[in-house]
Amino acid sequence: MLRILRPTAPRTAIRFIRFYSSDIINNVTPSIKKESLSPLGKHLRDSIKLTGPLTISHFMRQVLVNPLSGYYMEGDVFGKKGDFITSPEISQLCGIWYLTEWMRLGQPQKTQLIEFGPGRGTLMSDMLRTLSQFPYFYKTITDVHFVEASPGLRKMQRAALVKGSQDNDVIRIEGNKDEPPIETITRSDGVKVSWHDGIEVVPEQWSCIMAHEFFDALPIHSFEKTGTEWREMMIDIDETKESERNFRIVKSPISTAMTKTYLSDKKFSTDFKDGDRVDISPDSWGVIDRIAKYLDRNGGTGLAIDYGQDYIQGDTLRAIKDHKIIHPMCDPGTADLSADVDFKFLKEAILKGSEGVSAYGPITQKDFLQSLGIQARIEQLFKSAKSSEQRKVLLDGAERLMDPELMGRIYKVLAFAKESSDVKGEPVGFENKKFILPVEE
Structure with missing residues (x-):
């Protein structure tokens, strides 16, 4: 009698098949292993166990800047190995x-630059390099002020702006119970760089923000x-077996x-549906x-560049x-x-909080960069590029900045400035884009 040999499944496979089959029959989803909890987690x-679900606002603040292991407290999250890349073309054109704006607003004799969330300091470093080509303006710059919470990022910013600096080069000005300490260092060109937790302690002076x-x-x-x-949407513990989170x-x-x-405003009850x-x-x-x-008291101008809508x-x-x-x-x-x-929310805050500060835009990043001549700048860099690889990187970067499907449309640029009655014209790129606060009913 001829025997027919059939392959047999290993015992582990049989056990898995039986387990999986019984789950299907009983309509039970196999449990998923949860992520391991970090100290922050x-x-x-x-x-949450102690006080109940957290607001998304509280959750975000903890995740980003908690000293325990907040995202921005962990080191270099910028650059090619991180999650952000800032193009030098943006930095240079912002400097221009x-x-x-300095020329439009009266050419003050003393200016300072203030940046919020400066990352690795690359944008400010590129801006200063560009502005140094215009000595009549550059000689008015006395200080750079960074509003930065992360100690690790402060070190990277110092390295970007003050080449060869060491930790012991930083002067630490101790505060008191009402004022936090200030870290400061002076560049070789005489520009002083300082770090703060907020704009409240930045010296009063005409500023570019x-x-x-x-x-x-x-x-x-x-x-x-x-x-x-x-x-309100809240953050709670997920103890279900269907998610690894x-x-x-x-x-x-x-x-x-x-x-x-x-959400007490009438528009929230009439303009939105279930x-x-x-x-x-x-x-x-x-x-x-x-x-x-701050600008209302001291004069100055500023830009907010981000992704969002009006x-x-x-x-x-x-x-x-x-x-x-x-x-x-x-x-x-x-x-x-x-x-x-x-951005509409930001503009309303600007106009409701100050009498003399105007807001413009927002306009798309593409329109902003075009108004400052990015095409001519790219052509100039393309001609001076020494290899096909450099030219490709340049063109890829320009496309990323300008393409409406990438950063060109979703990124918006909002301008704001303290304008006196004798100031004429509007910021470059923002002609006929001045925001007027709607009349409240």
């Missing part, structure tokens, strides 16, 4: 824009309309204090309000890790959290 979990990809990282509160009411976004069952504070979401950043309002008041949006919270978008609840502290900027 454990801190967030314990906080500030030069034109830069906020490049700064406002998108400020915390938001997120809300969803449920029927005729609004509910330890945290999840849930909807508050009752109206929170923030809901009553920020299921709509809105993101609001009180921190952004507070920062731009302080900037506007209206309120919702559900824009995102996480970026290794240049890829991931779920915002994944392994807190290892990815950058950000949300789209509401």
